[in-house]
Every structure is written in C-alpha cells, then in structure tokens.
Amino acid sequence: MKLFQYAVIYHPTGDEKKAGKKSEIVVPVTECVAADEKTAGIIAGRAIPEKHLADLDRLEVAVRPF
Secondary structure (H helix, E strand, O other): OEEEEEEEEEOOOHHHHHOOOOOEEEEEEEEEEEOOHHHHHHHHHHOOOHHHHHHHHHEEEEEEEO
16 A cells, blocks of 8 residues: 545636636645555545536546655
C-alpha cells in the first residue's frame, strides 16, 4: 500500500467563465492509502459531492503519489 494525495476541481463552462465564475476546489487535498494510482482515483471519485455528480465532464480529479 502506498500513500497518495487527491483533489477534485470543478471547471465552469465557457458561458459561466464569461459571467465571472472561476474554477473551484470541490474536494480539498486529501490523503489516502491505496494499492496503486488507479485505486486512489476511485477513492477520489467516491469523494465527489452528490451535487456535482451531474457535471462529471467539468470535474478534474488530480491524484499524485506522496
């Protein structure tokens, strides 16, 4: 098992950007222990708040080994 960090970032659409909306962190940097980076990504995906599940195409899941 290895230590990983992950975060989830929401990126607004073009129209939302024109209205002044900026990218926001929806899941702050969090540590987890996982067998590999793919498993850590699954853990990060399960941490996405329910209100953002309809906008998965605008979410960025960032995972890195610690």
